[in-house]
Amino acid sequence: MILEAKGIKKSYGNRFNRTEVLKGIDLDIEKGEFVSIMGASGSGKTTLLNVLSSIDRVSSGHIFIEGEDITAMKDKKLANFRKNDLGFIFQQYNLLDTLTVKENILLPLSIRNMKKGEVERQFETVANELGIHELGGKYPNEISGGQQQRTSAARAFVHQPKIIFADEPTGALDSKSASGLLNKLKQMNINSRSTIVMVTHDATAASYSSRVIFLKDGLVYSTLRKGERRQEEFYKEIMSTQSVLGGVGVES
Amino acid sequence: MSLNRIILKNFFRNIRNYGLYIFALIFSVSLYFSFVLMSKDESAAEELSSSTLMSTGFLVGSVLLVIIIVTFVMFANSIFLKRRNTELALFQLIGLNRNKVFRILLQENAIIYFGSLVIGILLGFLLSRILLMVLLRVMQVELSVGLTFSMEAVLQTAVLFVVIFVLLLVQNFIFLKRTKLIDMITLNRTNESDSRRLGVGTILMGIIGISMIAVGYYLSTALVDYIEWAIPLMFIVLGLVIIGTYITFKFSIAFILNMIRKSKKGHVNVTDVLSLTSIMFKMKSNAFLLTMISIVSALSVGLMSLSYITYYSTGSMVENSTPHDYIFEDAEGLSFYDDLLAREGIEHETFELPAMEYNVETKGAISADLELMDMDDSILMMMVVSDAHFESMDLGPNETVITGTSGVMQTFIDYSVNEPLTFTSGDYKHSLELADVQGQSILPSMVTFGSPTAIVDDSVYQEFSSNQSPEVEGEGVRTMYALDITGEDSMEIFNMMDQEENPYFDSQIENYTTQMQMFGMTMFVIAFVGFSFLLTSGCILYFKQVGESEDERGSYNVLRKLGFSQREITRGLSIKMTITFGIPLLIGLLHAYFAVNAGWFMFGTEMWTPMLIVMAVYTAFYSLFAILSLVYYKRVVRESLA
Structure with missing residues (x-):
């Protein structure tokens, strides 16, 4: 088990006006899994991802990654942990405009002592796998949204983290770029055995994963496993669960 | 590819965004340095009979200058910290701990600071020569300006800016310590303007704000008639006007603009979208800053007017007290x-x-x-x-x-x-x-x-x-x-007559020269400090506009996609600039007018000409910043569709 969450609660606001977003969530994620978190707007899915990925602190509860409690970690240790074990992909790509694609991808490697050849090989591997090798010298504003998101994904994978957190990675992409990216993610999940946790509201995107966790009002509502089924079947089941959950098939 | 190299590259690619920040820093350094250099200039000090006055004047001036520079630099730094949120958050996400991020900021600041300090001191050296010539000119002292370079002045400037540097580091440290990672990632998405409805409270407060200023103005004109209450009245006027200004920015402006907006009954055109609606809420959230700028403008225009009135009236005042040679x-x-x-x-x-x-x-x-x-x-x-x-x-x-x-x-x-x-x-x-x-x-x-x-x-x-x-x-x-x-009459005749054993006399030319020196000095110091006020408040507004233009890039994109031409958008933005820069200026000038009007007669014999000259010069310099902002906006609009 790579990630284990126990009784996670998260609330915002002050003493008098408190909103509880997560009301006690228990979660286990196995190594090499590709997990999607789904739910209507306001169900707490992004908040859950933020606390799982150490970007935000929990109000109560514990999160263990490989047996280590990250909710109790100090800044320095947490930073070290992010450096070695975590990768991030955001909806808005979060690339630095001032750096080239290659420099953006290599950013996580720049803070550790690695041999130049090793760094170069890592870059070759990820960039080839994501099909952005020839874009290396370009700046983010010179390439398309899909290419930017693949750059962002490459940055998340380049240091071979244990878990990759993706927040609506396909949210700003057209369906073709989206399926391209998801295929790559899936491929990398299989090839490098890295664990991926992805938040999405898109059933198609979720159908690429091996497990979908549905949230409703800050609690886990249900879990679907793909098992040995084909992607189309899994997609249909996600759709039907979503329609039960939200009343309609499409999230408003 | 080491991290340091990436940071350096990132920094130099970003340098265009730092442009005005660096300019302002260099300018602050050179202003301060030239100021210190002049106060250290012995050849000038010896020549001025009122040298003790000069040194006190310089001391007061330099204290004010330090306060302005510190406030300004810290404000600029806080804006840049906010603007660079994404970057700082990303550094933390890839596993840099806060200390390392802090060190990155330290390196960058060190580059900016060391560079600005050196360039600023060199520029300041030149500037001080020019300023000293101006000073001696206004004091009407004949003296050729030499080129003395004082290491002591360099040291004093360096010490000040090192202290400011440390203050900035503390500010950065507190920022990093207090801002949670999650906030940094989402911070750049939050908008300053909270578009809540304007309730009855706003209308009420709007009226109160304007009335407070009006009462303050009225009392200031009545100050002369109640001279025995002058001191307490003055404080009441000051309090009323300052608080009134704040409330005006917080409520009245939004309230007035909203009335204009309502009168259009939903038929807003592009100009309104870019000016009225956006300013309405921005003024509200920037009320404190705008109040500061108005008050500071009022203070510097008022003081400069009064000192200029004195200087301007010296001739006629001396003629009145000493009508003969x-x-x-x-x-x-x-x-x-x-x-x-x-x-x-x-x-x-x-x-x-x-x-x-x-x-x-x-x-x-x-x-x-x-x-x-x-x-x-x-x-x-x-x-x-x-x-x-x-x-x-x-x-x-x-x-x-x-x-x-x-x-x-x-x-x-x-x-x-x-x-x-x-x-x-x-x-x-x-x-x-x-x-x-x-x-x-x-x-x-x-x-x-x-x-x-x-x-x-x-x-x-x-x-x-x-x-x-x-x-x-x-x-x-x-x-x-x-x-x-x-x-x-000439100084030679005066010196010939002015011997210790000779009987006492009063000389017009002597009175004139001493007063010219005294008032010239005061005016110079006040103008210097006033100019720094102007420069810093202009820069602050400019930075704000640069920030806003980036935030509104999306709106320009939408507007241009809807078919509005760049010219139409620019016209709307010109109105926005006029209002954002104009309102604080207008309020500042009005405040200054009433302040000068209340007490000018104690300073000289002529109010309008010197006051209007000061106001015109101030407005002209101030407008430069509005034009600069508009140029920046134009660029953003042009690039928004790309």
Whole structure:
């Protein structure tokens, strides 16, 4: 088990006006899994991802990654942990405009002592796998949204983290770029055995994963496993669960 | 590819965004350095007789300057920290701990600071030469400006900026410590403007804000009439105006703009979208900053106006207190210098003018308001002279002319021409018609002690003289002994006359020079500090606009996609600039006007010309920042569709 969450609660606001977003969530994620978190707007899915990925602190509860409690970690240790074990992909790509694609991808490697050849090989591997090798010298504003998101994904994978957190990675992409990216993610999940946790509201995107966790009002509502089924079947089941959950098939 | 290299590259690619920040820093350094350098310049200090005054002036000025620079640099730093959130968050996400991020900021700041410090000191050196020439010019001191470079000044500047550097580091540290990672990632998505509905509270507060300022203004004009309450009143006025300004920015402006918006009933055009609606809410959230800028503008314009009024009026003030080139205490003094000048072969003309002290009733031609000053306002003291001493003047036996009405006291007295004026002495009363009033004095203050002087026909003068009441008779007549140099008086003549063993005299040229030096100095220091105020508040507004333009990039994109041309958008933005820059300026100028209006008479004899000159210059420089912002906006609009 790579990630284990126990009784996670998260609330915002002050003493008098408190909103509880997560009301006690228990979660286990196995190594090499590709997990999607789904739910209507306001169900707490992004908040859950933020606390799982150490970007935000929990109000109560514990999160263990490989047996280590990250909710109790100090800044320095947490930073070290992010450096070695975590990768991030955001909806808005979060690339630095001032750096080239290659420099953006290599950013996580720049803070550790690695041999130049090793760094170069890592870059070759990820960039080839994501099909952005020839874009290396370009700046983010010179390439398309899909290419930017693949750059962002490459940055998340380049240091071979244990878990990759993706927040609506396909949210700003057209369906073709989206399926391209998801295929790559899936491929990398299989090839490098890295664990991926992805938040999405898109059933198609979720159908690429091996497990979908549905949230409703800050609690886990249900879990679907793909098992040995084909992607189309899994997609249909996600759709039907979503329609039960939200009343309609499409999230408003 | 080490992290340091990435950071350096990132920094240099970003340098365009730092442009004005660096410019402002360099400018602050050079301003401060030149200021310090001038205060250390011995050759200049020796030459100025008022050197102690100069050093105190410089001290006060430098303290103010330091406060401005520190506030400004810290403000600029906080804006840049916010703008770089994404970057800082990303660094943390890839596993840099806060200490490392802090170190990155430290490196960047060090580059900016060290660079700015060196460039600023070099520029400041040049600037100080120019400024010193200007200073000596306004003080009317003839002195060639040398090129002395003071290591002490360099050190002092360096120390200040190292202290500021440390302050910035503390600020950065606190920022990093307090801002959670999650906030940093989402911070750049939050908008300053909270678009809540404007409720009854806003309307009420809107009215209160404007009324407070109006009451403050009214009280400031009434200040003269309640002179015994002047100090507490002044604080009430200050409080009312400052709080009123804040409330105005917080509520009134939004309230007024909203009324304009409502009157359009939903038919908003592109201009309104870009100006009205966006400013409405922004003003509200920036109320504190805008209040600061208005008050600071008011303060600097007010002070600069007052000091310029003093400087501007020096000539006429000196002429009033010393209407002749040289004035002596007695007949011996006059004859001593008469002989001395004759021996030196300097052509001159002597004057002996007896003046009689007389009382005047404050009715008819004169209305005085002296009760508040604890003075008997039914009777006014006046000097009376005969028209026989003035070739150009021949008055009828029923006429009189009053001169020397421009002193401070005279603000409380009104004269109306063609009304009767009654002179009294004991039981004796005599009425004459007031034919004319002249501001200029004919008698020195040594004789009049600030009273105005009435000129009467010689026959009337004789009659007055014989009817003067016995109690005052001995003291009642004072004579002016004076002397005018034919042609121009000069410092050589003054120095020749001004020997220790010679009798006392009062010299126009000496008074003029010392006052010019004193007021020139004050004006220079105030102008220097005022200019720094201007520069910093302009920069702050500019930075704000740069930030807003980036936030609104999306709106321009939408507008252009909807088919609005760049020109239409730019027109809307011009209006926005006019309002954002104009309102604080307008309020500042209004404040300054009422402040100057309340007390200018204590500083000089002419209000409008010097005040308007100061305001025009201030507005011109201030507008530069609005134009700069507009240029920046234009670029953003142009690039928004790309």
